[in-house]
Amino acid sequence: MTKQTTEGRSLMGRWFPTRYVYLRDGDDVRAWALTPARQFVGALGAVLIGGWFLVASGGFAFDLVMQSQADRTVARARAASERLNADLQARLDSAVVRMTATTGSLDEMAQMVERRHAALTQVMGMFRGVDGAQAALAPAPSLDPSDHTPVQRMLAVRMDQERLIARAETVAQTRAERLRLAFRLAGLNPSAYAPTSGAGLGGPLVQARDPRALAAVLDVDEPFAVRIRNAADNLSDMRGLADAAETMPFHRPTPGQTTSGFGVRFDPFNRHPALHQGQDFAGGLNTPIHATAPGIVSFVGVRSGYGNTVEIDHGRGFKTRYAHLNSMAVRPGQRIALGQRLGAMGTTGRSTGVHLHYEVWMNGRPQNPARFLRAGDQLVQQD
Structure with missing residues (x-):
């Protein structure tokens, strides 16, 4: 062991x-x-x-x-x-008590819905002609009377009214902001081209600036009147800026590529620094040249250094110049539409080859055309 x-x-x-x-x-x-x-x-x-x-x-x-x-x-x-x-x-009981405490109960609600509908009708009428607004602001289908009580149908209409005024505010504000951005891209102050408050609007939306006054005029509750006022203001700005944009040279004179921009460059003839007051576009001989905005032809002829030249007065202090043309298709005093053919690309005047020299002037001073083209691109994207 x-x-x-x-x-x-x-x-x-x-x-x-x-x-x-x-x-x-x-x-x-x-x-x-x-x-x-x-x-x-x-x-x-x-x-x-x-x-x-x-x-x-x-x-x-x-x-x-x-x-x-x-x-x-x-x-x-x-x-x-x-x-x-x-x-x-x-809360529901309180709401019912408040509603039934009035003299009309259901009648009171129906009258409120009718008053709001009347006010909405004025606002929706202002959107007539605005692209896409008709589909965006279409009312919801009404409820089937056989399956819903009158109270349910009135509540559904009221909810749809809230949806419509919210959508109207959004549509007006979004489009107005996009237009303001386009003007800023062009180096312009949007407020200088927006209409004065209430301009272009009719009825009580012009007179009643105070929400309480507008609510009294439209016979609706004050919060609803404030939302109507906001939608009307943004829509007014949108329409004013859109109308102004239609007269601005925001479009391209020709689809050709840019060969020389605005600013100081070396002169191709003497090789000295010089201010290039416009933008050059390349293209083939006799490429069509189009108006970048509607206006009235103020000059057709030959200018020193520019060769064959067409100038258009667009109003609001704006003027455009199209130079080195091979031929001209308009006459002085002629009213021109956007995109109308002015002539054909050439190499007349002080030119080293076929191209278009394009200038934008505002209040007698040359502007950078590229900024206006960027604004035009912004407007095309929002359409």
């Missing part, structure tokens, strides 16, 4: 010394010896059973705690839901 085995048995003997169990039945006595090994096995079994009992009891207690917490959470959520429903019901 090894030394380790002897030490192990002696250790077990100290913890679990041999014990005896005696059972006496009359004169008969029986004895059982509880050896250290048997005691160790019994103790190990007791420990395992006790551990299992503790784990099982702890899990059961944990489940009870978690279930209790879940129940409390569900109870709180149910209570919150009940409070929310009660609050909503109270």
Whole structure:
């Protein structure tokens, strides 16, 4: 027997010394010896059973705690839901009480819907002729009377009125902002070309600037009157800027590529720095040249250095010049439409080859044509 085995048995003997169990039945006595090994096995079994009992009891207690917490959470959520429903019901009851407290109840609501409809009719009439506005501002289909009560139908009409005035505000503001951006790209101040407040609008939208006054004139609630006023203002700006843009030289005179821009450059003849007051476009001989905006022809003839030249007065202080033409197809005093043919590209005057020299003037000063072309591109993108 090894030394380790002897030490192990002696250790077990100290913890679990041999014990005896005696059972006496009359004169008969029986004895059982509880050896250290048997005691160790019994103790190990007791420990395992006790551990299992503790784990099982702890899990059961944990489940009870978690279930209790879940129940409390569900109870709180149910209570919150009940409070929310009660609050909503109270608001609904309050709204019904306010509505029925008036002399008309349903009649009062119907009259309000009718007044709003009359005011909306004025606003929608202002959008007549605006591209895409008719589809964007189309009213929703009415509810089927056989499936909906009169109150439901009136509420649906009122909701549609809210949708329409919101859409009208959005359409007017978006288009007005795009036009303002185009004017800024051209280096112009949009406010200088927008109409004065209320100009071009008819009826009470002109006289009543104060929301309360407008609400009284239109016989609608003040918040609704404010929204109508906002839509009318933006639409007025949009129309004014759109009308002004139609007279501006925002279009290209020819589809050719730019060969020389506005600014200081070296003169192709003497190689000295000189101000180039326009923009050159390349193209073949007799390429058609078109008016970049409507106006009246103010000059047709030969100018020193420019060769055959056509000049158009567009009003508002704007003038355009088309030079080095091979031929001219208009006469002085002639009214010109946008895109109308003015002549053909050439190389007359002080020119090194076939091209169009194009200038834009504002109030007697040359402007960079590229800025106006960028504005025209912006307008094309928004269409």
